[in-house]
Amino acid sequence: MGFDHAALGDFQRAIVGFQQVIEINPNHIAAYARRGAALASLGDLRGAIQKFDFTLQIDPNFVAAYYNQGITYYRLNQFQRSVEDFTQVRCT
Numbered sequence: 001m002g003f004d005h006a007a008l009g010d011f012q013r014a015i016v017g018f019q020q021v022i023e024i025n026p027n028h029i030a031a032y033a034r035r036g037a038a039l040a041s042l043g044d045l046r047g048a049i050q051k052f053d054f055t056l057q058i059d060p061n062f063v064a065a066y067y068n069q070g071i072t073y074y075r076l077n078q079f080q081r082s083v084e085d086f087t088q089v090r091c092t
Contacts, residue, residue: 002034011038029058033065040072048072063089 002017018035021028036051052069055062070085 002031002038006034006038006041009041011041014038015042029055029062030064032058033062033068036065036072037068040068040075045072045076049076 001020002014005011005014005017015035015038018031018038021031022035025031032051032055036048036055039045039051040048049069049072052065052072055065056069059065066085066088070082070089073079073082073085
C-alpha cells in the first residue's frame, strides 16, 4: 500500500497507505516510520518529527526512525538534536 506509493514518489497516497497498514496491523513499526519519512518528503518536517517520536515510543530500537529523525532535525537546522539521533543509530 504505502510502500509502493512512496517508491513512486506519491507521498500523499503513501501516507494514506501507511495509515491503512497501521489500521490493519497496529504493530507494523516500519509503517509508522515510513509515514514520517513521507511527511518529511512533502516538507512537513515538524509533522515528520512527531511521527518519528511516536515510532520510537513504540520501539526505541528502531534504527531507521532515529536515522530519518536525525536527517529531519538537520533539515530544521537543529544540529545538536540531529547528532543525538545519529549517535543512537551508531550505538543501536
